[in-house]
Amino acid sequence: MMLVPVPQNNPIVRAFRALYQPYLTSLGLDTTWDFFSPIGWGHQFAYVIEDADGKEHAFMPILEVNWLLATRRWSERVFETVMNEPHLYGGYFAAAYCRKHASLKPVAVTLLEIPESRYWPDDHLSGNRPNDPAYMLSNLAVHNPLIRFDCLQK
Amino acid sequence: MTVSLKTIRRGAEKRHMPALATFARLIRESFAALGRAWSQLWFQSMTTMPLEIARMGLGAALIVHYSMAIPYLFEFWSDAGFMPLAVALQSSEPWAFSLFFYFSAPWQLAVFHALFLLSCAAFMVGWRTSWVKWIVFVGKISYEARNPQLAYGADIVVCSLLLILCVSPVGRAMSLDRVRAVREAKRSSLNATLPPYTSSWAGAGIRLMQIQMAVIFFYTGVSKIKWEEWRDGDAVWLVFITNDYYNSLILDVFARQYWLSNVVTYATILVEVAYPFLIWQRRTRPYMLAAAVALHVLIAAFLALIHFSFAMVMGHMSFLRQEWLTRLGAWWKRKIGNMEMIYDGRCGFCVRSMAWLLAFDGLKQISIRDFRSNPSPIVSKARLEKALYLVLPDGRALPGFEAYRYVVLRVPGLWWQIPFFYVPVFSRLFGHPIYNWVAANRGLLSTAIGRHARAVVRRVRL
Numbered sequence: 001m002m003l004v005p006v007p008q009n010n011p012i013v014r015a016f017r018a019l020y021q022p023y024l025t026s027l028g029l030d031t032t033w034d035f036f037s038p039i040g041w042g043h044q045f046a047y048v049i050e051d052a053d054g055k056e057h058a059f060m061p062i063l064e065v066n067w068l069l070a071t072r073r074w075s076e077r078v079f080e081t082v083m084n085e086p087h088l089y090g091g092y093f094a095a096a097y098c099r100k101h102a103s104l105k106p107v108a109v110t111l112l113e114i115p116e117s118r119y120w121p122d123d124h125l126s127g128n129r130p131n132d133p134a135y136m137l138s139n140l141a142v143h144n145p146l147i148r149f150d151c152l153q154k
Numbered sequence: 155m156t157v158s159l160k161t162i163r164r165g166a167e168k169r170h171m172p173a174l175a176t177f178a179r180l181i182r183e184s185f186a187a188l189g190r191a192w193s194q195l196w197f198q199s200m201t202t203m204p205l206e207i208a209r210m211g212l213g214a215a216l217i218v219h220y221s222m223a224i225p226y227l228f229e230f231w232s233d234a235g236f237m238p239l240a241v242a243l244q245s246s247e248p249w250a251f252s253l254f255f256y257f258s259a260p261w262q263l264a265v266f267h268a269l270f271l272l273s274c275a276a277f278m279v280g281w282r283t284s285w286v287k288w289i290v291f292v293g294k295i296s297y298e299a300r301n302p303q304l305a306y307g308a309d310i311v312v313c314s315l316l317l318i319l320c321v322s323p324v325g326r327a328m329s330l331d332r333v334r335a336v337r338e339a340k341r342s343s344l345n346a347t348l349p350p351y352t353s354s355w356a357g358a359g360i361r362l363m364q365i366q367m368a369v370i371f372f373y374t375g376v377s378k379i380k381w382e383e384w385r386d387g388d389a390v391w392l393v394f395i396t397n398d399y400y401n402s403l404i405l406d407v408f409a410r411q412y413w414l415s416n417v418v419t420y421a422t423i424l425v426e427v428a429y430p431f432l433i434w435q436r437r438t439r440p441y442m443l444a445a446a447v448a449l450h451v452l453i454a455a456f457l458a459l460i461h462f463s464f465a466m467v468m469g470h471m472s473f474l475r476q477e478w479l480t481r482l483g484a485w486w487k488r489k490i491g492n493m494e495m496i497y498d499g500r501c502g503f504c505v506r507s508m509a510w511l512l513a514f515d516g517l518k519q520i521s522i523r524d525f526r527s528n529p530s531p532i533v534s535k536a537r538l539e540k541a542l543y544l545v546l547p548d549g550r551a552l553p554g555f556e557a558y559r560y561v562v563l564r565v566p567g568l569w570w571q572i573p574f575f576y577v578p579v580f581s582r583l584f585g586h587p588i589y590n591w592v593a594a595n596r597g598l599l600s601t602a603i604g605r606h607a608r609a610v611v612r613r614v615r616l
Contacts, residue, residue, distance in 0.1 A: 025249035028295040028305070028313040044397045062397070067458050070222045074304050076398055078236065081303040092236040116396055121409035124395075131395050132402070 044114040044136060045079035047097055048145075052105045059097075060114075060137050083113045086146040094149035106151040113146050196361055197354035203479050204360050204472045206280070206328040209287075209319055211468035212312060213278025216290065219461050220271055220297075230301050232263050237301045245302070252299035253292065266293070279570075280329020287324060291316045308462035314366055315469050322359025326351035328516065333567070337513035344508055344522055363472035368430035370469070371446070375426030384423060387416035399457050425449050433473055446470050483517050490519060490564045491547040495557065496538055499524030502600035503592075504542065511558075514567035541593045555582070555589035 024030040046060040065075045082089045094109045117130040129135055229235040231254055239255065257263050270293040276286040294316055298305045325331040327350065339346040378384040383392055391408055394401050408415040425445045432438040433446075447467055454463035495511075498504045512520060523530055525538045533543045533551045544557035552560050559575045562568045575581050592599065 021247070022249040025247040026251045026295070027317055028298045028310065029317075030247065042396045042398060068460065070219050070461055071226070072458065073306060073308075073461070074223075074226070074230070077304050077306060081236075088241065089236050118392065119395060121391070121412045124405055124409040129395075129405075131397050131400060133397055133400060136397065 042116045043080075043083055044116060045083055046112040046114055046137070047093075048110045048112065049097065049101050049104055049106045050108045050110070052107055057101070057104060058137060059101075060133065063133050063137070082111065083146065086111055090147045091149060094147075094151075098149075098151035108148055108150050110148045111146045193354075196358045198357040198361075199352045199354050200357040200360055201350050201352050201476060202322070202324055202326045202356045202359070203328070203476065204474045205319060205322050205324050205356065205363065206326075207471040207474065208315060208363065208468045209280065209283070209324045210278050210328065211471070212315060212319070212465065213274050213290070215461055215464050215468070216274040216294070216312070217271060217278065220267070220274065224267070227263060227267055228260055230304060231297065232257075232260055234260065235301075237303065239300075242300055242302075246299060250299040250302070252296040254296050254300035266296075269293075280325045280331050283325025283329055283331050287316070287320050291320050306462075308459070308465050311370065311462070311465045311469065315363065315465065318359055318363045318366065322362075323351070323353055323355050324359075326356070328567075332516070333513040337509050340509035340512055341506065344505065344512065344524075347518075360472050363469060364433075367466075367469045367472060368433060370466075371426045372430040375423055375429075378423050378426065384419060387419045390419045390422070391415040393457070401456060404456060422449065439473060439475070443470060443473050486566070487517050487519050492521060493519055493561060493564070494521045494523055494545040495561075496523045496525050496530050496533055496543045496545065498538065498542070498596070499526045501596045503596045503603055504600075506603060511561075511568075515565050516567050517565070519565055520561065541589070554593060555585045558589070559585070 021030075044060060044062065046058060049057045049059070051057065062072075062075055062079060065072045082093055090111050094111065097109045098106050114136055119128060119130055123129070223230065230237070233239055243255070253266065254263065257266070270289070273286050273289040273293065276282060277290045291313075294309075294313055298309055298313065332351075336348050339348050378389070381389065383389045391405075391412070393399050394404050394408065425442075426449075429442050429446055433442045447470060450463035450466050450470075454460045495508065497508050508522060512522070525533075525535060529535060530538065530543070530545065532545050532549060537543065537551075537553070541554035542557055543554075544552045544560055546552070546560075559581070562571045562575045575585065
């Protein structure tokens with residue numbers, strides 16, 4: 001009945017896990033110790049569309065999602081999934097981005113993971129704001145690509 | 155003098171017997187005390203009000219949440235999306251359960267989504283709650299299990315609260331189920347009342363939800379202390395500099411007054427760690443409850459975790475004391491004052507309408523008078539022949555549509571009708587003629603209803 005974080009590596013708990021795991025899993029109650037304690041150490045998902053002229057167009061899709069809506073939280077989770085397993089999920093999103101930007105005549109799309117930086121009040125006051133969405137978008141080139149997909153031409 | 159062995163034994167037995175009996179009594183009493191404490195903890199007879207508030211809130215939250223998912227339905231939960239069934243099954247736990255695992259065509263998902271939203275609406279208003287709650291729960295875990303990548307803290311909290319509501323007797327107050335039961339009683343006599351539903355199982359459900367919330371807060375607080383960022387007081391700053399929660403305005407304030415960020419960080423930990431200990435005491439509960447709700451309001455406002463915060467607040471509602479709710483109801487009743495509705499007791503349609511209206515009046519704010527048997531000293535019979543009247547404490551008498559319009563705003567159970575009665579211009583433009591037509595034809599309507607009722611009775615008898 002209760003939602004209690006279950007330690008993953010505790011041998012005593014592990015011994016009993018077989019008994020309660022079906023209950024936790026089937027009722028969606030399985031969780032870990034460190035839930036609800038967000039700390040700023042994240043990554044952002046972005047992609048670069050390469051057009052027929054070799055020009056690159058950078059996008060950060062999370063910026064298109066309203067901050068207030070539930071879709072924002074889903075998008076964060078979806079992009080995290082893509083960044084964690086680009087080979088498994090990247091193809092779907094790459095194809096979708098090729099279709100979405102068809103007007104650019106895309107040749108390829110590169111998915112990116114942008115590590116966020118930690119900065120402190122002094123940095124902020126001096127105008128250094130590396131996680132500012134606008135700043136991140138304008139500096140996409142410095143980040144390592146996750147995976148590159150060719151866009152299928154019709 | 156010789157003493158036989160038997161006598162010695164008997165003497166020893168006599169000496170031991172009281173000791174044994176005392177010991178046995180002690181054990182028995184200890185167990186009885188434990189049993190009483192256990193019952194006191196879990197099975198106090200209570201009304202379901204705190205659970206009903208959670209039910210309505212969670213139902214509303216789920217409707218909003220999953221309505222927003224409509225444009226993404228196939229992208230998130232179908233084979234056409236980024237998580238095909240084969241991938242989902244590969245990455246999910248062996249015991250994961252989802253109805254979606256058995257869907258083979260997109261229309262099935264669409265139909266289920268519509269059914270789920272309707273069930274959430276029924277759950278929120280408390281219509282057929284005893285089985286609708288299970289559809290909502292099974293639906294909720296089906297969405298989570300079909301695409302576990304989408305689930306986050308809020309979903310786990312909602313699942314656990316829903317499960318508690320499923321095993322609790324919800325829908326017995328502040329619900330359409332309750333309205334139906336009261337209306338049924340009032341059909342035989344408008345003065346009939348149903349006592350509020352109380353049960354020890356409701357008490358167990360409330361206690362379970364309380365413990366659940368205390369456990370969540372305890373582990374949330376403890377897991378925060380584990381992190382250096384929280385211990386050093388930097389966590390709130392670090393949350394706001396991430397792209398997900400980036401808030402330039404707040405960062406400007408915190409950058410200039412960094413101590414504020416430290417205070418908010420430590421206050422968050424303090425509230426979460428103190429909550430499981432201080433929420434149980436009579437004196438500290440109001441403060442802890444206020445602090446927890448305030449924390450979630452701030453999280454909703456500044457981190458936009460609205461769904462999560464709302465679900466948590468609904469869980470905290472389990473700590474509302476019965477006497478607070480009773481006092482709130484009494485205060486509201488006093489503030490609004492007495493309202494007397496004068497109706498035509500000879501008109502079957504009017505009596506049925508009154509039974510329907512009074513069924514929504516959970517606080518019993520409306521008193522009634524049948525002008526045929528008990529004439530009103532304020533409104534004349536001639537006026538009452540034309541329309542129903544509402545007499546207010548200051549002696550004013552409102553006729554027909556205006557009476558309903560006045561009541562709808564002041565009886566919480568009727569608030570759902572406000573949109574119909576308070577649309578500027580339109581409500582009065584259409585409301586008056588509709589009411590006047592119904593009032594003028596109430597004899598006909600009564601006959602029709604009577605005929606229909608008799609037919610139903612005949613059919614049932616056959």
